[in-house]
Amino acid sequence: MRTFTKLVLASVGLVFIAVKWSAPTFDPESLKGVRVLVTGASTGIGEQVAEKCLSLGAQKALYISADMSSDSDPDLVVSFALDQLGGLDHLILNHIGPSPFSMWDGDVAHIRWIMKMAWRSLPALEQSGGSLVVVSSLLGKMPSPFVAPYSSTKFALNGFFGSLQHELAMKKSNVSLSICTLGLIDTDNAMEKVKGKTEVPAYPASEAALNVVIAGATRQPEVFYPWFTYIISVVKDWCPCITNYSIRNSYSYEP
Ligand SMILES: NC(=O)c1ccc[n+]([C@@H]2O[C@H](COP(=O)([O-])OP(=O)(O)OC[C@H]3O[C@@H](n4cnc5c(N)ncnc54)[C@H](OP(=O)(O)O)[C@@H]3O)[C@@H](O)[C@H]2O)c1
Ligand SMILES: *[C@@H]1O[C@H](CO)[C@@H](O)[C@H](O)[C@H]1NC(C)=O
Ligand SMILES: *[C@@H]1O[C@H](CO)[C@@H](O)[C@H](O)[C@H]1NC(C)=O
Numbered sequence: 001m002r003t004f005t006k007l008v009l010a011s012v013g014l015v016f017i018a019v020k021w022s023a024p025t026f027d028p029e030s031l032k033g034v035r036v037l038v039t040g041a042s043t044g045i046g047e048q049v050a051e052k053c054l055s056l057g058a059q060k061a062l063y064i065s066a067d068m069s070s071d072s073d074p075d076l077v078v079s080f081a082l083d084q085l086g087g088l089d090h091l092i093l094n095h096i097g098p099s100p101f102s103m104w105d106g107d108v109a110h111i112r113w114i115m116k117m118a119w120r121s122l123p124a125l126e127q128s129g130g131s132l133v134v135v136s137s138l139l140g141k142m143p144s145p146f147v148a149p150y151s152s153t154k155f156a157l158n159g160f161f162g163s164l165q166h167e168l169a170m171k172k173s174n175v176s177l178s179i180c181t182l183g184l185i186d187t188d189n190a191m192e193k194v195k196g197k198t199e200v201p202a203y204p205a206s207e208a209a210l211n212v213v214i215a216g217a218t219r220q221p222e223v224f225y226p227w228f229t230y231i232i233s234v235v236k237d238w239c240p241c242i243t244n245y246s247i248r249n250s251y252s253y254e255p
Contacts, residue, residue, distance in 0.1 A: 012231055019230070024218040031217055032057035035085040035128070039068065039077070039117060040095025044187035045135065048209035049092055056213070059085060068095055074116040078124070088124040090216045093117055094135040099150040101193035115160055122175065129174035131216035134161050138183050138229045142236050144247055146197070165221060176219035180212050183229045198251050 036053045040046040041063070054061050064080050066073040081088060118132060125132055139147055140154025158179060165177045184190065186202040194200070203226045215223040224230035236243045 008235075012234060015234070016227065016230055020227075023220060026214045026218050028056050031213070034058045034089045035081075035087055036090040036092065037077070037081040037085075037088055037121070038092045038094055044189060045182075045185060045205050045208050045212065046092075046094040048205050049094060049212050052206075052209050052213045053090075058090075068117070069097055075120055078117060078120040082124055087128055088121060089128045089130040090133065091117065091121045091125060091130070092133045092135065092212060092216060094212070096150070097153070099147070099153075099193075101146050101197065118161075118164070125175045126173065131176045131178065131219055132161075133178045133180065133212060133216040135180050135182065135212055136161075138181055138232060141181060141233050142243070142247070145251060145253070176216075176221075178215035178220055178223060180215050180223045180225070181229050181233065182208050182211075183226050196252070200250055 031053060034053070034057075036050075036058045038046050038050045038053070041050040041061075042065075050061055062081070062084050064077055066077045068074055068077075078088075118134075121132070124130070134157055136157050137150075137154045139151045140158040143151050143155075161177060161179055165179070167173075168175055168177055184194065184198075184200050184202045185205050185208045187205050191202060194202075208225050211223050211225040214220075224233070
């Protein structure tokens, strides 16, 4: 049994290395003069993504405050960006809505609005042969307690954009679509939410941001950070009772 486990782990490791090796290499020069729109850039990973793009030579940063849950704001944001930048090369969908870390309280109004920006931006991205990057989460591949509304938006994102990825490929579109699967990242808001509730390690937001930027620049369909989120995505369904046991025991909760 022990040899079997080792063999399984070794083969997963090899697959991972092979995937990494075959990934296109990132040329920092590729961001020079690029027109980027990042949503949710006021703080956290989005702020760092915007800073990274600027330091790598992307065009100026513009700030506009908007509420993506309103009907009209996504349109306003895209028009503002197109007016100010004269087009769009990368759209990075990073913003989130209110996402409490607690047992589900009946909030259902959370799922619909992330796709709007993508729809509204696609024509501009087609003009430039640009990249659309979606910041998603391991919780969009594997449900976990305390994050029912959040997990549902991330599953919806993965389903929606996974479907769109097929469509763009079938249409031989020149727009690339990247889905980023992130593990727990040490942004202030995330750390505040999970404080005292889990021992799961958090990884630096600057590294997460760099992976998001690279995903768009190298036009990779999927990016995982930290690396083991890939392994978890692959093996989680092999022994559901072990996966369930580990998830339920990663959180402290007294009924
Ligand atoms: N941190 C993690 O552990 C982690 C793990 C996996 C995936 N992710 C994903 O990474 C992305 C960024 O997460 P983060 O930790 O950096 O979050 P964060 O620090 O809480 O920042 C969230 C950003 O979204 C914006 N936002 C929230 N509600 C909005 C609304 N209704 N309309 C427009 N913007 C809104 C916020 O702007 P305001 O401040 O103006 O509200 C803020 O700029 C999210 O998609 C998240 O799901 C994070
Ligand atoms: C990308 O494809 C669209 C639709 O086919 C086309 O209109 C556009 O000119 C192309 N853009 C580039 C940069 O090739
Ligand atoms: C693991 O949990 C999921 C979600 O609650 C459930 O659908 C599945 O049946 C569980 N599997 C086992 C083996 O406990």
